[in-house]
Amino acid sequence: MKPATPAQVRIVEVGPRDGLQNEKALVATADKIALIDRLSATGLQSIEATSFVSPKWVPQLADAAEVYAGIARRPGVHYPVLVPNEKGYERAREVGVEEIAVFTAASEAFNRRNINAGIDESLQRFAPVMARAREDGVRVRGYVSTVLGCPYQGEVPLADVVRVAVALHRMGCYEVSLGDTIGVGTPGKARAMFRAVAAEVPAAALAVHFHDTYGQALANILACLEEGGAVVDAAVSGTGGCPYAKGASGNVATEDVVYMLRGMGVETGIDLDALAGTGRWLAALLGRDSGSKVAKALAAS
Amino acid sequence: MKPATPAQVRIVEVGPRDGLQNEKALVATADKIALIDRLSATGLQSIEATSFVSPKWVPQLADAAEVYAGIARRPGVHYPVLVPNEKGYERAREVGVEEIAVFTAASEAFNRRNINAGIDESLQRFAPVMARAREDGVRVRGYVSTVLGCPYQGEVPLADVVRVAVALHRMGCYEVSLGDTIGVGTPGKARAMFRAVAAEVPAAALAVHFHDTYGQALANILACLEEGGAVVDAAVSGTGGCPYAKGASGNVATEDVVYMLRGMGVETGIDLDALAGTGRWLAALLGRDSGSKVAKALAAS
Numbered sequence: 001m002k003p004a005t006p007a008q009v010r011i012v013e014v015g016p017r018d019g020l021q022n023e024k025a026l027v028a029t030a031d032k033i034a035l036i037d038r039l040s041a042t043g044l045q046s047i048e049a050t051s052f053v054s055p056k057w058v059p060q061l062a063d064a065a066e067v068y069a070g071i072a073r074r075p076g077v078h079y080p081v082l083v084p085n086e087k088g089y090e091r092a093r094e095v096g097v098e099e100i101a102v103f104t105a106a107s108e109a110f111n112r113r114n115i116n117a118g119i120d121e122s123l124q125r126f127a128p129v130m131a132r133a134r135e136d137g138v139r140v141r142g143y144v145s146t147v148l149g150c151p152y153q154g155e156v157p158l159a160d161v162v163r164v165a166v167a168l169h170r171m172g173c174y175e176v177s178l179g180d181t182i183g184v185g186t187p188g189k190a191r192a193m194f195r196a197v198a199a200e201v202p203a204a205a206l207a208v209h210f211h212d213t214y215g216q217a218l219a220n221i222l223a224c225l226e227e228g229g230a231v232v233d234a235a236v237s238g239t240g241g242c243p244y245a246k247g248a249s250g251n252v253a254t255e256d257v258v259y260m261l262r263g264m265g266v267e268t269g270i271d272l273d274a275l276a277g278t279g280r281w282l283a284a285l286l287g288r289d290s291g292s293k294v295a296k297a298l299a300a301s
Numbered sequence: 302m303k304p305a306t307p308a309q310v311r312i313v314e315v316g317p318r319d320g321l322q323n324e325k326a327l328v329a330t331a332d333k334i335a336l337i338d339r340l341s342a343t344g345l346q347s348i349e350a351t352s353f354v355s356p357k358w359v360p361q362l363a364d365a366a367e368v369y370a371g372i373a374r375r376p377g378v379h380y381p382v383l384v385p386n387e388k389g390y391e392r393a394r395e396v397g398v399e400e401i402a403v404f405t406a407a408s409e410a411f412n413r414r415n416i417n418a419g420i421d422e423s424l425q426r427f428a429p430v431m432a433r434a435r436e437d438g439v440r441v442r443g444y445v446s447t448v449l450g451c452p453y454q455g456e457v458p459l460a461d462v463v464r465v466a467v468a469l470h471r472m473g474c475y476e477v478s479l480g481d482t483i484g485v486g487t488p489g490k491a492r493a494m495f496r497a498v499a500a501e502v503p504a505a506a507l508a509v510h511f512h513d514t515y516g517q518a519l520a521n522i523l524a525c526l527e528e529g530g531a532v533v534d535a536a537v538s539g540t541g542g543c544p545y546a547k548g549a550s551g552n553v554a555t556e557d558v559v560y561m562l563r564g565m566g567v568e569t570g571i572d573l574d575a576l577a578g579t580g581r582w583l584a585a586l587l588g589r590d591s592g593s594k595v596a597k598a599l600a601a602s
Contacts, residue, residue, distance in 0.1 A: 003304055003527070005489070183598070186564025187523050188306070215557040215594035216564070218520040222488050226304070245601035249594050256516040263487025263517070293516035293550050297484070300546040 003226035008267045011254060012046040012177070012207060012233045013039050015282070016067075017082055019239030019251055021051065021058050025286045029063045033070040038278040039236065040074040043270040048101065051082035052092045068095045080141050089129050093136065100133060102126050102173070103143035105181075106161040107150035119160065123167050130171045142168030142176045143209070147193055148185030151244040158196045169201045176206055177233055180220065182244050183213025190220035194227045203228035210252050212291070213242045217252035218260055225266075232257055237279035238291020253292035255279055273298070304527035309568045312555060313347040313478070313508060313534045314340050316583070317368075318383055320540030320552055321361050322352065326587045330364045334371040339579040340537065341375040344571040349402065350380040353389035369396045381442050390430050394437065401434060403427050403474070404444035406482075407462040408451035420461065424468050431472045443469030443477045444510070448494055449486030452545040459497050470502045477507055478534055481521065483545050484514025491521035495528045504529035511553050513592075514543045518553035519561055526567075533558055538580035539592020554593030556580055574599070 016036050020027055027035075032050070039047050049071060055062030068081060080099040083089050092100060104122040105111045111122050133140050147161045165176045178197060180190070190208075197206060208224045208231070210217035221232055234257045240250025255276050261268050276295040283290040290296055317337050321328055328336075333351070340348050350372060356363030369382060381400040384390050393401060405423040406412045412423050434441050448462045466477045479498060481491070491509075498507060509525045509532070511518035522533055535558045541551025556577050562569050577596040584591040591597055 184564075186561050188565035212594060213598045214560050215519060215554070216561055218516060219523045219561060222520045222523060242598070242601075245598045247601045248598040253516070259515050260487050260517055260520060263485075264489035293513060297514045297543070297546045297549040300543075300548045 005225045005264060005266060006228070006230040008230065009225070009261050010045055010231045011257060011268055011270060012048065012231060013044045013236060013254055014048045014209070014233050014251060015039070015235035015237065015239050015254070017048040017051050017061065019235035019237070020060050022240045022243060022250060023060065023286055025288075026060060027285065029066050029070065031285055032063070032067045035278070035282060036067070036071045036079070038281070040072070040077045042274040042278065043268070045076065045269065046078045046080065049079040049081050052088035053082060053084045065091060065095045068092070068097060078139070080139070083129060085125065086128050086132070089132060093138075097138070099139040099141065100129070101141040101143055102129060102168070103145060104164060104168075105145040105150070106164045107146040107153050107156045108160070109153035110146045110150045113152055119164060123164070123171070126171060134172055140173050142173030143179055144168065144176060145179045145181040147178045148180040148189055149182055151182055158193060161193055162196050162200055165197045165206070166200045169205060174205065175231060176201060177209045178206060179209035179233070180211060182242060183211035183216065183249070185210070185220050186216055187219045187223035191223040191227055194224040194229055198228055204230065207231035207233055209233035211240070211242060212238060212249040212252045213245055215249070218256060221252065221257060222260070236275060236292075237282045237295065239282070239286070250291055253279070253290075253294065255292040255294040259294040306526045306565060306567060307529070307531040309531065310526070310562050311346060311532045312558060312569055312571060313349065313532060314345045314537060314555055315349045315510070315534050315552060316340070316536035316538065316540050316555070318349040318352050318362065320536035320538070322359050323541045323544060323551060324361065324587055327361060328586065330367050330371065332586055333364070333368045336579070336583060337368070337372045337380070339582070341373070341378045343575040343579065344569070346377065346570065347379045347381065350382050352383035353393045354383060354385045366392060366396045369393070369398060379440070381440070384430060386426065387429050387433070390433060394439075398439070400440040400442065401430075402442040402444055403430060403469070404446060405465060405469075406446040406451070407465045408447040408454050408457045409461070410454035411447045411451045414453055420465060424465070424472070427472060435473055441474050443474030444480055445469065445477060446480045446482040448479045449481040449490055450483055452483055459494060462494060463497050463501055466498045466507070467501045470506060475506065476532060477502060478510045479507060480510035480534070481512060483543060484512035484517065484550070486511070486521050487517055488520045488524035492524040492528055495525040495530055499529055505531065508532035508534055510534035512541070512543060513539060513550040513553045514546055516550070519557060522553065522558060523561070537576060537593075538583045538596065540583070540587070551592055554580070554591075554595065556593040556595040560595040
């Protein structure tokens with residue numbers, strides 16, 4: 001039997017935030033703005049623009065307000081920004097942000113190590129942000145990280161992934177992105193994870209977010225598409241690396257995802273050549289090789 | 302519905318032949334022998350050792366006889382070698398080869414350009430080699446190249462892929478390897494191709510051979526496993542490059558395939574750590590980065 005795959009997939013471009021956040025080379029504010037504007041010209045409908053976490057933690061994105069204020073907002077394109085708490089929410093709103101993303105991990109150990117709080121407490125911390133977003137008509141996306149493994153506790157129980165995803169959806173996230181933060185997942189586990197979550201949260205409200213640390217991202221995405229997934233996070237040029245494995249690959253490259261989907265007859269609305277050109281421009285800016293095999297092959301052929 | 306995947310997969314390691322053949326750095330005979338012996342110690346059951354094509358065409362493998370004579374043959378491990386014609390067959394037999402591989406393309410244009418013969422004529426040229434192999438009790442593997450696209454004619458009709466695969470199987474090949482030579486395939490097309498061939502040749506007599514030029518190899522392999530495929534060609538460290546796209550990726554890395562299968566609970570009998578170590582040793586020898594994301598991540602973590 002041929003597994004069904006969706007007719008359309010929406011890509012959420014996370015390069016300007018999740019990608020750059022883990023790149024060493026500091027990128028100028030004007031270049032970040034140019035990156036986002038180039039990306040919005042490719043047909044992408046969702047571009048995560050920056051992060052309003054404390055500049056102490058992510059120096060690369062200390063210019064969040066300037067970047068957001070500088071981009072040429074294209075009608076129909078969403079520009080979510082990461083927001084950790086009410087303070088971040090206020091900073092984001094001051095520059096007119098209309099969509100935010102909140103985040104927590106499915107791993108107890110990861111949460112305790114990163115924010116000194118368990119899963120439940122981390123969820124409670126979002127409550128005031130969610131309430132204000134609701135009042136302000138701001139859309140909220142939710143991230144669940146470490147869904148297929150944790151650098152501290154190893155295995156992450158499926159039940160914890162489901163519980164966190166359900167909680168974020170119930171709190172008002174229109175979409176919950178399931179993230180294999182350290183890229184250890186393989187297709188059988190990705191499929192089982194997506195299926196377990198989709199039994200409790202509508203598949204249409206789920207996104208998948210894979211890192212290519214072990215080269216498994218496209219295969220994992222394929223498995224999730226076959227389970228009804230239709231939203232995929234990706235970063236142009238595969239930026240990001242992995243803070244838990246120096247020298248390893250980062251986010252799955254948007255170019256490679258779009259190439260796969262186009263070959264499968266799945267519509268994304270994205271101009272692959274323009275996207276690949278933007279990826280090569282970014283790689284040159286960062287002084288590194290493109291993390292996209294498609295970008296390299298297109299440049300070579 | 303969860304697609305079925307096989308309980309066991311056999312990996313055919315093609316690095317010493319298909320990988321090295323397209324690497325620029327000349328590798329010393331002793332190092333080739335060391336590579337094959339290291340590979341056979343990892344649990345691999347099939348290792349394509351070299352090629353008895355004319356040294357004029359593949360200088361890297363001009364030492365085929367010395368390499369084959371030098372390897373420490375491990376009981377239970379098969380060491381096929383590529384053979385283009387009767388002359389190559391004789392050279393191979395002189396050093397005691399017990400398994401050979403023959404090759405042709407599913408693309409008319411590719412065959413005409415490479416061997417100045419159409420598909421049918423190329424098949425006829427194997428007849429004498431197949432007859433002698435049968436007499437000598439030599440096993441024959443068959444390669445069909447360009448199954449998902451051709452650098453000269455573009456699209457390759459599925460019917461041609463099926464026809465060539467059926468012909469090789471009928472001529473006596475115990476296994477027919479279906480190769481996406483230029484790595485352009487995507488999972489929907491790979492699945493349809495495998496299914497079409499498996500309707501005419503038993504799936505147990507088929508192997509899949511993907512190049513990672515566009516990063517699609519693991520996703521394509523996954524799709525074929527779901528269709529009953531249980532033999533996968535791969536090259537340690539992802540060697541090989543693509544003669545039609547300089548700078549692009551080569552064969553799918555064996556390490557990445559084994560990591561995926563292990564994560565899916567599919568048995569390969571291969572020691573991943575030993576394999577990754579061999580891949581890193583080879584990459585150092587070639588003076589290049591490993592083409593395996595798994596090898597890089599394991600080294601970094």
